Amino acid sequence: MSAAEHKHAAFRETPDRYGAFPRLTPEQLLDLTAHGERRRAAVGEVLFCEGQPFREFLAILSGTVEILHDHGGPDERTVAVHGPGRFLGELGLLEGQAAFDTAVVRRAGEILAVPVEQQRALVGRDPVLGDLILRAYLSRRYLLIGLGAGFRILGSCYSPDTVRLREFAARNRLPHRWVDLERDKDAEALLRRFAIPTEETPVVLWKGDRVLRNPSNAELARLIGLPAPVPSSDTGRCDVLVVGAGPAGLAASVYGASDGLTTVTVDAVATGGQAATSSRIENYLGFPSGISGGELIERAVLQAHKFGARLMVPAQVTGLTPQDDEYAVTFSDGSRARAGAVVLASGVWYRRLERPGLERLEGISVYYAATVHEASLCEADPVAVVGGGNSAGQAALFLANHASKVHLLVRGGDLNADMSRYLVDQVEQHPRIEVLLHTEVRDAGGEEKLESLTVEDNTSGERRELQASALFVFIGARPRTEWLKGVLALDEKGFVLTGADARAVADANRWASLGRDPMLLETTLPGVFAAGDVRSGSVKRVASATGEGAMAIRLVHEHRERRGNLVTAGPEGRRPVPGGSVSSR
Template identity: 60%
Template sequence: MNANEPNEPTPAETPDVEGAYPRLTDAQIAVFESCGKRRRVAAGDLLFREGEPTDGFFVVLSGLVGIVEGYGADDERVVSVHGPGRFLGELGLLEGQVTFLTAVVLEAGEMLEVRRGELAKTLSREPEVGDLILRAYLNRRALLLGQGTGFRIIGSEHSPDTRRLLAFAARNRLPHHWIDPEREPRAEALLRGVGVSVEQTPVVLWGRANVLRNPSNAQLAEAIGLRSPTPRAVGDLLIVGAGPAGLAAAVYGASEGLRPTVLDQTATGGQAGTSSRIENYLGFPAGISGEQLAERAVIQAIRFGARVNVPAAALALEPREDGHYAVRLDDGGEITARAVVVATGARYRRLEVPGARAFEGLGIHYAATAWEARQCGSDQAMVVGGGNSAGQAAVFLARTAGRVFLVVRGDELGKDMSRYLVDRVEADRRIEVLLRHEVRAVTGERELEAAVVEDRRTGSTRTIPVAALFVFIGARPGTEWAAGVLALDGHGAVLTGRDAEAAACAAPERWRHLDRAPMVLETSYPGVFAVGDARSGSIKRVASAVGEGAMSIRLVHEYLREVGAPASAA
């Protein structure tokens, strides 16, 4: 975009779309005047650039600003245009990520620039303005994800590394666009322009300058700002797992004087983050997607001072003689803290039938978000499982898929699925429920084409053409990293409270200085707590996970007082 070209018509301002581009009132602009600085800008000036960090929140006082994808490239595209009263940026600004698009001044004018730290203080002090900006930023992120805007992943769909990068971007709700060299003619020219051959893909591109050659998930996360150098010691509290329980612990811990660090090996949100819509969560009568719930929680936690690092996988838990605990990480580092909250949740079991492993990411999915739904398109889909996750997925996919087959091993839907979901599934004519059925095999050439299901009553089989198969067949606790240290039940979940007393009594030296048994969420080691799906006996609901995460902070404070380590000042 050449903003200085006199004969080039100026684009019209983009209409407000679903609250994504609201206009601030004079009173709301005045809120930022006290902490911001006015800045004159000329046509062609760049306010921020894609792939680069920014610390500035901009309010347009006069002039016109274009938000551009691929700035300076042959295929650059204007995504939106904003005039006086509009503010710039999107969710990444609040989360400390780099920008996914470029802001270029189209018409000279004046901007009000607020630094990110001052913005956070202002949003906390002015909740009405904070709600407006948060809603707009959430909607902007949703628009970017729906439009396939953001950094570009160039690679074959048959490459495991391409599939890995796509899955990581989707799970972390990162705006991106996938270009398959085997399907899109322009891919070769794009690669040639950055000096990369097709054989060297996959690559991640931001504009023309930023090129990541087959990055690991951690390298991509560091480039985006999802992950920062992890400190060796975090002081009071380390939270392992960033699902609803872990994020709740982070929000309440950070808001009550602790400075927690949160780690997750894949993405924030946990299993809940893969849910298309959670409809029985208190306070959201119209439901909320798992992605939105996770985004809101992350922003809350960061705003209160928590540190969130993704991806960072815990490999082992090690008690130290000085009363601290060390968690060894997959990158070779370790973190020590006085207290640890184990919130590693559970992972869906894989579909173990002939052909399944070859099609994971090429038609077989363990989540049902908007990204996976786009891969399915309007073709037939199959969902395997009888719980709430399967029911939510079936209802969500039925909006766009030609037909959805829900394969349930049991005799009835109501055994493991909430009644409201059973009613919705049974009322949707696009969903065909196959009770007492199991998937026995999957088939296809280069991608999934069909699934073979067996009727458990008769033993007869049926081959059903499907473009995508979504698997929700139970889960196992994500506690392997703590096995051999913490006491686990027969399913691998962490024992807490009374259930952990026997293991605590077997090692009285750990507890002698406290003269008590484990508290309700405390494990067989004092100062280590378990919450959510990782905990034995937990109720598998988002609300209970959030409650346990919040409750664990009260217990962490009690423990820190007992050992003479009062929480850091907020």
């Protein structure tokens, strides 16, 4: 497209093919007017700028606004063009992040500006308007991710720090583009432009002038405006500290904050846990057509914010110590917090596949999640998925929409053994998915990236070679509980013991003063609960994790209410029944 054609195109509205650009009704605009102000917008006026925090929710009453990526830079391009009735912004507006693009007025007109805080409250109060805005913002976020908008990560595919930064960005659903020093033709030009020695990579580039040299995850988070981590000094006390921001942790956040408890939720990597990497969850109650893990998590995050929960990423917990009927929690940066109760919802890590040649390709073409980011790296190529559970089935179906062929490699002989029936039916009927039972990976081929896999039939011993540009591994998980060893009781696999299992190994002297035993989700430490995948004996499903997160808060109330009157005998010298009952709330 010529410069003249591009300029002319900028005055035509972007068609709404993906539901990312709906129009507000006159009634909705009238309702919003009561919370904001109308003002004139001149040609060339910048309404918000890439890299800066959103200040206002903006709706267009008249005129035209162009959304640009890398405004003023060598790679400037149009993302969308909005006319009357459209509203601006994307997910970062609701979550306190910086803008990933720039809005410039192209035809003078009038806009309606609503302060961000009031808009967040409106989204929570008005379900119709809230759902319209949230769906559009989610679609826009994934559109930006697909376009490679946002910041750039410049680094070698062989660098562990490059892999770390890419994983952090992908897990937090942050728009970005990776420029590979080994293969990307733009890499050398960028190094020269910013005078960056190769040994200082990876670097993060944003807005054409910001350069972060091998930043920590926390430094990258601050650049984007993710919720601030625990400060370096002592943070004081909260009623409930939730460790982990997956479905269980976010449910505990929502119910804790909505019950009036001061609730702080921390996660070492990102909100969402493993659920956020699921391309589609089809058996979650209330979503008959299914919902992506990313959308479910973003909705939960906004809900937690609505009730006043504080979410902090990245913030890694390293210690838990009983202290004066409360708990002192230590973080990896040396900071500390105090909590009246703790909910452990740290989830699990996917297990690595230990095979020759795979470790050096992790993050390059061997992945442990299948999101839009990973799928965009293997368009039109054959890929392989290892695993026989629901995560593997969901990944295979999602990747089949991007790859030319998906080999689903299952060690066992029956796909029904660990996969839900509805997924089995879809997998077996999909024309691009080939299911290989009794099959295990033995070796990987390829120098700079994966090119092929050697697989073996574990019944006959026969080997064959499969062409694959990427390998996605879903072979089970291990709990994130290394930091809890010696603090509370774990089972032989490292999962947290609760309820009757905890009672069997608990220190009787510690519980005697309370006059009760550990409650259903309570650990061997009074007031410390476990919910979701990290708990021994839990059902590894999103729905059960959210249920346990909510239940944990009910039990926190029970713990708080009983602490005083169970230490001593009642007025008639009788002690309450240990364990008691859990009342409805």
